[in-house]
Amino acid sequence: MIKKYDLDAFVISGPGHGAPGLISNFYLEGVWSETYPNTSEDKEGMQQFFKKFSFPGGHGSHMTPEVVGSIHEGGELGYSLSHAFGAVFDHPKTIALTIVGDGESETGPLATSWHSNKFLNPIKDGCVLPVLHLNGYKINNPTILARIEEEELLSLMRGYGWTPYVVAGNDLESMHQAMAATMDTCVKEILKHQKTARESGKAFRPRWPMIILRSPKGWTAPRKNDAGQFLEGFWRSHQVPLTKVLNDPEQLNMLEQWMRSYRPEKLFGKEGKLIPELRELAPTKGHRMSENPITNGGLLRRPLRLKNFRDFALKVDKPGVTSGPSMSTFADFLYTIVRDNQESFRVMGPDETESNKLGKIYEAGKKVWVNGYLPEDEDGGNLSPEGRVMEMLSEHTVEGWLEGYILSGRHGLLNSYEPFVHIIDSMVNQHAKWIEKSLEVSWRQAVSSLNILLTSTVWRQGKYSFTALVDSTLTTTQTTTASLIRTPVSSLSS
Amino acid sequence: MIKKYDLDAFVISGPGHGAPGLISNFYLEGVWSETYPNTSEDKEGMQQFFKKFSFPGGHGSHMTPEVVGSIHEGGELGYSLSHAFGAVFDHPKTIALTIVGDGESETGPLATSWHSNKFLNPIKDGCVLPVLHLNGYKINNPTILARIEEEELLSLMRGYGWTPYVVAGNDLESMHQAMAATMDTCVKEILKHQKTARESGKAFRPRWPMIILRSPKGWTAPRKNDAGQFLEGFWRSHQVPLTKVLNDPEQLNMLEQWMRSYRPEKLFGKEGKLIPELRELAPTKGHRMSENPITNGGLLRRPLRLKNFRDFALKVDKPGVTSGPSMSTFADFLYTIVRDNQESFRVMGPDETESNKLGKIYEAGKKVWVNGYLPEDEDGGNLSPEGRVMEMLSEHTVEGWLEGYILSGRHGLLNSYEPFVHIIDSMVNQHAKWIEKSLEVSWRQAVSSLNILLTSTVWRQGKYSFTALVDSTLTTTQTTTASLIRTPVSSLSS
DSSP: OHHHHTOEEEEEEOSTTOHHHHHHHHHHTTHHHHHSTTSOSSHHHHHHHHHTBTSTTSBOSSOOTTSTTOSOOOSSOSOHHHHHHHHHTTOTTEEEEEEEETTGGGSHHHHHHGGGGGGOOTTTSOEEEEEEEEOSBOSSSBOHHHHSOHHHHHHHHHHTTOEEEEEEOSOHHHHHHHHHHHHHHHHHHHHHHHHHHHHHTOOOOOOOEEEEEEOOTTTTSOSBOTTSOBOTTSGGGSSOSOOOTTTOHHHHHHHHHHHHTTOHHHHBOTTSOBOHHHHTTSOOTTOOGGGOGGGGGGGTOOOOOOOOGGGGSOOOSSTTTOOOOSHHHHHHHHHHHHHHOTTTEEEEESSOTTTTTOGGGGGTSOEEOOSOOOGGGGTTOOEETTOSEEEOSOHHHHHHHHHHHHHTTOEEEEEEEHHHHGGGHHHHHHHHHHHHHHTTSTTOOOOOOOEEEEESOSSOOSSOOOOOOOTTTTOOSOOSSOEEEEEOOSOOOO | OHHHHTOEEEEEEOSTTOHHHHHHHHHHTTHHHHHSTTSOSSHHHHHHHHHTBTSTTSBOSSOOTTSTTOSOOOSSOSOHHHHHHHHHTTOTTEEEEEEEETTGGGSHHHHHHGGGGGGOOTTTSOEEEEEEEEOSBOSSSBOHHHHSOHHHHHHHHHHTTOEEEEEEOSOHHHHHHHHHHHHHHHHHHHHHHHHHHHHHTOOOOOOOEEEEEEOOTTTTSOSBOTTSOBOTTSGGGSSOSOOOTTTOHHHHHHHHHHHHTTOHHHHBOTTSOBOHHHHTTSOOTTOOGGGOGGGGGGGTOOOOOOOOGGGGSOOOSSTTTOOOOSHHHHHHHHHHHHHHOTTTEEEEESSOTTTTTOGGGGGTSOEEOOSOOOGGGGTTOOEETTOSEEEOSOHHHHHHHHHHHHHTTOEEEEEEEHHHHGGGHHHHHHHHHHHHHHTTOTTOOOOOOOEEEEESOSSOOSSOOOOOOOTTTTOOSOOSSOEEEEEOOSOOOO
């Protein structure tokens, strides 16, 4: 598709331990060996590639920072779609192919993040093409979406505002053809909607396409192990399907037959390099998914245009006498940041920007709302498809958007009341872990800090409270953890 | 409906600051004054009732512990449905009328909790009747579900597995009639499905009914304030619609007209007591929603049947020599608890009970799975509609179920890997806050502790690790905060 339509695309993989399918392709298209020359495209390199998989000092079974082409580790499930949307906002050419596991689909954050399509401007933003991959099982359980009736599932996806296409089966050849044809249909639909919106200049909300892929868990594994237990198409194929190969010759034989079923002798030359006919199927250098600069966002990052924040300070003539509002003072500064960085800075929040006294920023950028307007919205609604402020009552989704936006090379800030920000504790932990690990990966370029403005911190004060804006605020320097701006607010009014 | 069908029902209110509509009814049906005699059913009592609303020492604008008939405060949004389901599990006669705000509906935890219907056994459990109340606005923003097309919304609800009924409008009289008729239809449907399942003895998953209620935000408020800004039907009616009544005679007049539009002189006698004709509409004593013992679960709570946990200890003859597994040792004890408390103890978890080495408990109670079976499930699937273990890959939902189950007078345990349990940090905080506050409310009876088993804590050890089961484990005594059992596990295998 990238070659056929000259796409700017990358991939996000949500499923737990779902990295192998992508990493192997990143190796086959050459990017892995270019990034890690010791893992060369020959027998020795391939062996090292296998050995480093899910091994200390190597790379994880998730899409960890060591993995080329990744901005989304997974592990803690739920954020693949919100990260994908964050990455394509203000990247009008980009398509994020996003694989959502059916385990992940049960999480709350993922369940509501399907609604991100209501906040995508088809003119100024790129697009997300989700693949809901129903292999039917989690670690030890069936999954909800794989077991409900087909009509129920289609109804759910339509209700979320998507146009679902189903690719289902287990015959390798026909499934490959069906997937290719469906992907083609979806890409053409995306391009058509974008063309309509961009030529007319009118933003609307298309029912964007998405793919429901039903394939067996552990596809190509033996259907049963030597004990007669199901492997392929059952949860026993999770992680290590054949556990006794080191000591059990029969299992070792099963494993060998399974591996040989891929016919490696037809795919690789004598030295262990992919044969040229297959290699040519991949996009040319500079266009491969795993080298998309969006997935190493520091490469794209430009400094924010910033005024000197000292110029916005409340003037204090005598200690203990002057008083003034904290948040609205800060809003004057934040307003200039929004105004001067219209394509690289967004403000996120669950629904508290106005009640946090930051309403001034709406003069520089309204709230993103693509369609579904009422006359009342004229009365201070501050809505626009071209807004710069994003408000959805899902802390998980706005935090996921912000992380995706930052990791793909831009800047932003999330504001929320301190009592409710704990909702995204674990997300901030995971982001900090990603950043910390990224510092050990030589080719990863620094991204902007994750700015979270906590309001109404610790206690409620009287009419006024102090503002603690320190030098680290809103800098664009490399940070290893989230920079939390703790600013008490004068009144809490939600 | 309670009178007509002799129902056992209570109500959960999700919307932020959504308490007034319920609290006023609890006062009108008499329970409030019986519980708080100073707030009597006369002018003085009513005035005190008004003054204590959202006031220190009084009760909140959410359904706080001081409010009769409540097990769900709200405030932090997202848990109304999971709490409701938790409360009706193993309460076969109970219907939880559950009001979901359209703000709350945007949260992740709420979005996935619609799927709780897949875990409800129509024979042994009660039922949840959700009312998705679309008043169209959050604090300062329109809501997603109120602005998508009707067909999209209906499709979404059907996709979640519900049968939606729409009640929409703003004419008071016809809306009351429509709501009453729709409620009647829904209750009859619920009773019909329960009858079918219970008479046949076959559990199935009905497409349970739910109601979509579209009514104006700030319904009955003036359409516009004196500045010409929209109030009724717009977000400006959030919280305090008329803010200047103390100083502005014109606004005071608007407020008076608004209040008089309720015609209090026709509703109350001279002393300020509701007239008998209206009072008789409420259910009789013992059946009113706000006195349902489920909402003061300690009243219903019975001690767990427990073996002496010391009998399950690993025998240690010499220090530093004996080694053994922690989790599977604990599982022998937990197995007896599940076995001996088949109607009052459930184990929850995202999908880690087996990999946490607790699989032994499936011998006493399988995993709840109501329908959608495949032949492979016979291969160690451990699924049953009558299971006692509940696994859904949503930490939010299983924690919400457990909280609802405990608050309605039962016992339970949630197990999860420590790295992922942070996902529900804020929920545990909120639950602890509820318990802490409940201790100050004289009529609230103590509920069981919230037992969370964190596995793989702090570090991964070798083959074996120690088990830290202390006396406080799984007791049923009153606790002020969640009791966390920290038990390292020998191997982490997800």
